[in-house]
Structure formats: structure tokens, C-alpha cells
Amino acid sequence: MLYSLKGLLLTLVSTFHGLRQPVTRQYPATGTLWKRRPAPTPVQPRFMGFPALTWDGIVDEPYCTSCMVCIRQCPTQCMSATMKDNPLNQDGRSSRKKIVETFEINLNRCILCGICVEVCNFDAIVMSHEHEMSTFQRNGDRVDLPALLEIGMKFQAKTSWIPPTELAKLAEKNQSGGDSQDPEVAAASKEPDGEPDG
């Protein structure tokens, strides 16, 4: 009997302990019942949301050349794309001979594994931070090229995205430059924190 009461008391103390620090958050809007304000769920920098295509701001075209690597490697076959000759290449403004014409991802099938990003040779696809994209239509989550680029540009602006291959080049440069100057700097820069995926 006494032990039971002790147990109840423990639970009560724990309940009040829980009341002091709320661990839940309101969804989808925060704030009180009478004053609600929408707030996106906070995510970590590496969070893998839905895939999106990136935009090359220098040449003003998508990075994607529609080489189909991501489409072949996708475990759920949720993507499709077509290719066209790049008009900017004929003018000499771009080094990409081919460019993406259409690109569609069925986000309902996507399992957010990130394999497409890993296999991409052109830094063209990223896992964006977008994750709340429910629609009322059955095929409402089939997103096309403009929508993908829009999500991608949003992501690029938010995270000040640098292409992974550029990052790798930068890291390599730092490493080789450091070797000639100071061995300690070289050792520090060998820490593989800025390396690209895979």
C-alpha cells in the first residue's frame, strides 16, 4: 500500500516536471489558440527533404543535363526526364552541350534516400528542405521542371549552396597549398568536413 502511494507520488512529481518544460510543439501553426502564426518545422542543415533541381546562376540555366544517372539509380523509379540540345551552347555561352527539357518527379513514390544526389555528376540535384507538400489530388505531387527548379532555387538561397564539386576542388586546393606552407594547417584541413557526398 505504502509502496503504491510512493509510486503514485513519483508519477505526480514526474508529471509536474514535464509540465515545466513543454516538449511538444503545435502543428502546423504555433502560438496560442486565439493567435496562431504559421511556422515551418525546424530542420537540421543536412535534412533530406524532397529532391529538387539546382539553377546555375552564372550561365542562367539548370545544372541538369538529363544524363539519366539518377533515374537509373533510383530505387523506386520515381523520376523521368528528357534531353535537348542546349541553345546557349551553340551561342558559346554555356559549356553544357545537352540540357534538360522536361523532368518529372513523383514525390509520392520518392523515399528520400538521397541516392540521386550521391550519383549525380553535375551537382544538378539536391535534397531540399521541403517536406510539407501534401495535396488533395491523387497525382498532385507529380512535380515538373519549373516547380523543381523553384524549390531548388529556394533551397540554394536559404543555404547559400555551393556545388559539391567546387567544394571538393576548394578542399583539395587548401590541402595542397597548406602542404607547402605549414604542416599544421595541412593537418587541420585534412579533416574531411567539406567533402562532397560519395
Place this chain on the structure above:
Amino acid sequence: MADASSETIRSGEPIEMLLNMGPQHPSTHGVFRMVLWVDGEKIVDLEPHIGYLHRGSEKLCEGEQYHQVITLFDRMDYISNFNNELVYCQAVEKLMGLTVPERAEYVRVILCELNRIISHLLYVAAIGLDAGAMTPSLICFRARERVQTVFEAVSGARMMHNYFRVGGLKEDLPENFEDMIGELLPLLRDDVEESDKLLTFNEIFLARMKDVGTISADDALDYGLTGPCLRACGIDYDVRKAEPYSVYDRFDFDIPIGLDGDCWDRHYVRMQEMYESLRIIEQALAQMPSGPVTSSLGRRLIRPPRGDVYVRAENPRGEIGVYLVSDGTDKPYRVKVRPPSFCNLSALKHMVKGAWLADAVVILGSLDIVLGEVDR
């Protein structure tokens, strides 16, 4: 009808009633159906029905390339994703004769042990709810959320990580990992201790769990129980000690065992395992070297030589084994999984026979099954 049954009661013969439990039942922990023959409140017989969550994972593995199979293993036992990824990656590595960089092994151990803790925390939450205790579940879920935030920072996903690779990891830990885990571990220990304090020696909980669903050590071995369910019977068998894989032989940790093999012992073993896991994590963090985390394999296509291999590891639920057959192509010829939950579930009939109806819920809860792994 009423006359007939009262006649039978008077004559002293048992009346058996067929009772259907599940598949949509809050205490079956997924879509699991039990058909119970009950005599009053006593269970006479039980017939488990599985397969409601069958997705054909093993067959799907045959159609995917080696690096794509990892995503399927994530979804097999969806509570302990890292442990599942580890055993598959180890199988392919053994087949190819790859050595994993030391740092990658340590990172894998840390993540697997964190995953073991949150898997056991989910068990504690579920068994608390099954036995009628609401408070521990909230504490456990708070702790789970903290760990999952760290997982998200490391791998980019809270549950379906796809972070381990054949021969290493996808990428190195984030820069602020040391701070994050330094912040996390004391809080996690507090939460484990609090749920332990609330539940383990609670008198009501003891009354529900002690001497319920007892299984002897011999029977447990015959049924092929592994993991906490086996250790609760007093057998100190843990793959991490018996056949150390990864870098587990470098850590100092104990294997908690029970005495009677009842529900409470299974609970107690899991509780103590969480403390042991915390010990392993602390040691691993102290020993962790720096260096690369990806293998020499790079981005080449994984194409193991012709052959077969069996690898086993200790999941939170028991011993998981992967039998992998390769025919030399880029897709596995056969992937057979020895799921711990499935084998543990086979002993349910033995445990439940003769128990009270209300205890069936607790016995099933104490086995800690994950239906995604039972049905695959």
C-alpha cells in the same frame, strides 16, 4: 444458449470461446492478429496470424543493386534502422573482403548503440502503455525525439537514414557532432533513469509483470529466442561478446541477464542494456580516431565475387542474420534475413498458454516485436 452454458458450467466441463485480437489492436504493436481460445479468463490456446505487413522485402532485394538494398533494410526493422543497415553492409563487405576505415567503424558503433537505446525506449513506452502507465511513454518519446534530432543532423533523416555504405559511411559526421552528443548524453541518461525509476520497481507494474509469461532456459533455446528474451532466462549470450563484430571487442561492457525468464526480467534486461549502451558510446567517443570514413571503393559499382556469406549481429531485438548469395552481377542473387522478432514471436504460444487473458497483452509487449521485420 444461456441454459446450455449454465448446464455446462454446472457439469464442470470447460467452455471454450474463440476470441479474435487484432490485427487493428493498439496492443499488438502493428498489424498482428491473435486468435485466442479462452475458457473464462484463461487462455487455452493461441494461434498467431502474421503477414499483414508483408512487403516482400527479401524478393525486392533481388531486383535492386547492392547500394539500393540498404534502403530496404532501413524499412525492415523500422525501429532500429542503423543496426539493420550495419548487418547488411557487413555482409557485403565480408563477401568483397573490404576493410572499413577505423573512424567509420566507431561512428557506426556510436550510432547503433544510440539506436539501441531509442529502440528500447520505445519498448518501455509501449510496455508502460500496455500495463497501464502513461507517464513513462511521454518521457521516452521526449528522449527519442532528442536522439532523432542528432540522427537528422548526422544522416539527414530521422528514421530512414540510408547513411551506412558498403565499406564505410555516406559522409563524415557534421562539425558540431561533438557538441550535440555532449549535450545529448547527460539528458539521455536522465531520461533513461527517470523512466527506469517510474516503471521498473513500481508495485503495480511488478504485479502485472512478475511471474507472467515465464519460459525456461531450455525452452528458450529450443524456440531459438535471442536477444533480451534469451538473456532474461539467465543465458549470457550476446553476439557482441560471443562473436565480436565491428570494433565491439575494444569496449568494456557487461551483458545483463535475468533469472526467471518472465516478463519483468525481459523488461529489466532491456533497462540495464540501455545503461551498458551509454557506457559503450562514452568509450567509443573517447577512442574515436580521425581519418577517412569512406573506403577505397569510391563511387564504383559494387560487384562482389561469386559466393555466399552469412553475417550476424546483435539487434535490439536479438540476433539478426543475413545470408547473402552473389552470382557476380551488380544485384544480389538472394538475400535471406534471419529476423529476431519472428523467432522470438514463435515462443508466444508457449508463454501465453494457461495465462490470463489480460496478460497476453503484456507478454506480447515484453517480446518487443516489430511487425515490419516479422513479415518482411
